[in-house]
């Protein structure tokens with residue numbers, strides 16, 4: 349029986365990440381980077397697919413865990429009849445090689461412990477040779493070597509390194525694994541003293557990073573944990589940001605909606621960037637822009653909607669049939685076919701993110717503007733094309749209303765770059781384009797009879813992406829077309845108050861090319877809360893926001909979706925797309941201050957993202973998404 353997704357904690361070193369279960373088992377780890385093959389893949393199969401269990405040998409009575417302060421140093425306390433022990437897990441922020449350290453500390457009594465380190469390279473199916481003796485072992489196969497240092501003698505057999513030992517009060521035993529490439533020197537000596545020093549340094553590193561956070565509102569603790577999570581999903585060498593560190597944690601338990609998120613989506617990354625930027629993290633914005641420019645370099649017509657962490661383009665999707673899948677959710681996929689899709693919204697997101705960066709004072713860069721102009725040239729002749737849409741539907745291409753709205757956003761930010769930031773470009777032609785798109789959306793994406801925007805032109809289906817309309821400044825939240833859309837979404841897409849992206853239930857029009865059924869989508873539910881705030885329904889916004897906050901696990905982490913029937917987090921974990929709107933909505937409460945702040949304020953809370961001068965439009969002056 350698998351642990352629940354919310355039973356996992358995140359460790360990270362800004363290159364890759366691990367998931368540690370509350371039972372003391374590390375069940376997911378890809379080395380050396382986020383999208384490398386996993387050496388612990390038990391979460392998608394079983395213990396034989398690789399894991400590292402470090403826990404009391406006997407029956408456990410209680411477990412409590414927490415991060416040390418504002419860091420990713422995790423402490424798990426296990427108690428049983430013999431006493432209490434603490435296991436401290438962390439990955440030192442990467443210097444030369446990936447390292448994962450575990451320290452066992454006796455708190456009370458004398459507790460028998462066991463360590464079962466089962467490395468399985470290439471996603472859980474290559475058992476390495478293990479060489480060496482005593483307290484240092486080398487596990488290797490093909491390009492991977494993991495150097496194992498144990499604070500006690502260990503034994504090997506069947507590709508596993510095991511140790512049984514006891515700890516008494518005040519005693520410490522440390523373990524470390526370090527990954528090395530084939531010709532790299534193994535790491536130096538290791539002992540409990542070095543382990544403690546590394547834990548302190550790691551905690552300080554994260555703590556110092558948090559000191560840069562400018563958010564001071566009532567939700568600070570939750571916001572900081574979300575920001576830490578977003579930082580942990582950033583790939584330090586390039587500035588790329590992955591959507592989540594996992595693959596194939598299912599959107600429906602036992603279902604086929606299992607995707608690989610260990611890549612950089614332009615959409616998810618730009619949202620992340622804006623959350624970080626607004627919380628005071630400009631350096632991350634500069635790094636992300638560097639990543640973006642490298643990723644998009646070349647012919648902008650070849651822009652993809654997602655890339656690898658270093659800007660790689662070939663993300664071919666395949667299945668791993670040797671893995672049973674989390675809770676039997678098959679197939680397990682690596683790579684992502686969405687990389688070959690057409691999603692028009694990314695033009696709007698990239699234009700918006702670069703505009704926000706400049707508006708926040710990030711020094712301008714000519715290459716960035718050159719790329720933006722080339723993207724606008726392309727968009728001008730392609731915005732009418734049907735596409736796969738924000739939800740990456742694998743069904744037929746459609747004229748998704750949200751995609752067109754984001755094309756409007758692209759034109760709007762291009763105009764503003766010229767008018768407000770004095771960049772050089774054909775503003776008049778972009779203004780005409782903006783107006784043309786606006787009229788087209790209002791005519792074809794709005795159902796006047798039902799009083800709601802619809803998922804696609806001419807469709808009757810609703811779509812939660814429409815909740816973004818005021819946040820991006822297309823219309824005010826109080827515009828009757830928007831209040832009508834919110835009312836329809838409340839009626840048709842909400843389950844127990846949580847929002848689904850669109851309807852996938854049996855019997856309705858099959859829009860995404862997949863069997864029906866998935867959970868409520870957490871980002872969309874935050875967007876509904878934003879609409880409430882912007883409509884002046886602050887109490888409803890707060891109630892919904894706090895219900896969402898209550899879905900976070902004991903460590904403050906969220907996955908992509910929530911299964912309202914089983915009351916469980918589902919989907920990849922932790923998910924940037926869910927943590928971003930938590931940060932944004934919390935800031936909206938703080939900045940908006942409630943109903944009085946309608947979008948025509950001189951200083952929109954949503955800096956620069958709202959107001960437009962396109963004729964016939966009431967500015968949303970919207971908030972961030």
Ligand SMILES: OC[C@H]1O[C@H](O[C@H]2O[C@H](CO)[C@@H](O)[C@H](O)[C@H]2O)[C@H](O)[C@@H](O)[C@@H]1O
Pocket residue numbers: 591605607608609613615616684685686738739740741742925
């Ligand atoms: O549900 C179908 C699609 O699901 C994934 O996409 C979702 O996650 C992306 C990353 O967070 C997000 O950008 C997108 O908007 C979501 O729909 C999956 O990656 C797709 O391959 C899949 O078609």
